Amino acid sequence: MTDAFTYIGSELDIFASATNWKQYFSQQLQPYIRGDILEVGAGIGTTTRILCTGKNRSWTCLEPDVQLVNRLIxxxxxxxxxxxxxxxxxTVSQLLPDQQFDTILYIDVLEHIENDANELITAASHLRQDGMLLVLSPAHQMxxxxxxxxxxxFRRYNxxxxxxxxxxxxxxxxxxYLDSVGLLASLGNRLLLQSSMPTPKQxxxxxxxxxxxxRWLDLLLGYRIGKSIVAVWQQCSALEF
Structure with missing residues (x-):
């Protein structure tokens, strides 16, 4: 068990109803999700229920907040x-060296971690050869x-x-990038992000x-703009660099 940690966000329940969005990013990520999976910051399990399709050997949900762990279970x-x-x-830093995975997921999690670079270095040490590290986060600091x-x-990414x-x-x-329409709406009038918490109606x-x-516009634009960003890294041999 980790040292006491409390997640300060309160958006998990309200965003649990965003089923179209979760199905959309799941479709984009599924080609890279394989083998033994580690989901970092699993929260209350809404992402797990979308991404865990049964095509994998195992699925481990890592969550540092004990209250969220109880809800997750x-x-x-x-x-x-x-x-x-x-x-x-x-947390990832508390995993044993021999705990190795084929895919490690950070779904709307990395932006909550102050030292994100060290976090990814630690995560990479738990990837098997050819393993995949996937990050989905909010985009654009502006x-x-x-x-x-x-x-x-702590930040948004590009x-x-x-x-x-x-x-x-x-x-x-x-x-x-994903969600070009959401980006355009946010640039225009901050429809979703103008207050400290969006309403269920929003x-x-x-x-x-x-x-x-x-879904339609992202494809047309070649996934070049959007309100969220996805990064896919792969553990490679030295010969591939």
């Missing part, structure tokens, strides 16, 4: 999943708002800032109306 064990996830109250601050975001924290020994295979509007449009 209740949530996952009352839901029928193709693989029964294990839940660990810990969109940083009271909402980000209220839920403990391609350059994610590339700058690439862990040694890992190759950045892809880096792309989340519904974004998820039900904007995300379906983003």
């Amino acid at each position: 209740d949530s996952l064990y009352t839901t029928t999943l193709p693989i029964e996830p294990s839940v660990v109250n810990s 969109l940083y708002t009271p909402f980000d601050r209220a839920i403990g975001h 391609k350059a800032s994610l590339k700058a924290i690439s862990p040694p020994g890992l190759k950045l295979k892809r880096c792309f 989340i519904w509007f974004w998820d039900r109306l904007m995300i379906p449009l983003s």
Whole structure:
């Protein structure tokens, strides 16, 4: 068990209803998710239920907040999943050296970690050969708002800032944006991010109306703009660099 840690955010429940968004990013990430999975910062399990499809050997949910761990256990064990996830109250830095994974996920988590570069270096040490490290985070520091601050975001990312924290020994295979319509709306009037917490109505509007449009526009724009960013690294041999 980790030392006492309390997550200050309160957005997990309200964003749990964003099913279109979760299905969308799941579709984008699934090609890289394989083998034994470590999901860092699993929260209350909404992402686990979307991404855990049964095509993997194992799924480990890592969560440092003990209160969230209790909710996570209740949530996952009352839901029928193709693989029964294990839940660990810990952080990546507390894993044993021999705990190795084929895929490590940071889904809306890395922005909450102050020393993000060291976090990824530690995570990379738990990747097997050819293993994948996936990060999905909010994009563009110019969109940083009271909402980000209220839920403990240290930053938002772009391609350059994610590339700058690439862990040694890992190759950045892809880096792309999602949710172009959400970005345009935020630039125009901060529809979702103008206050310290979006309302359920705003989340519904974004998820039900904007995300379906983003699926089409993102593809048309080649995933070059968006309100969220995805980075995919792979553990490579020295000969590949």
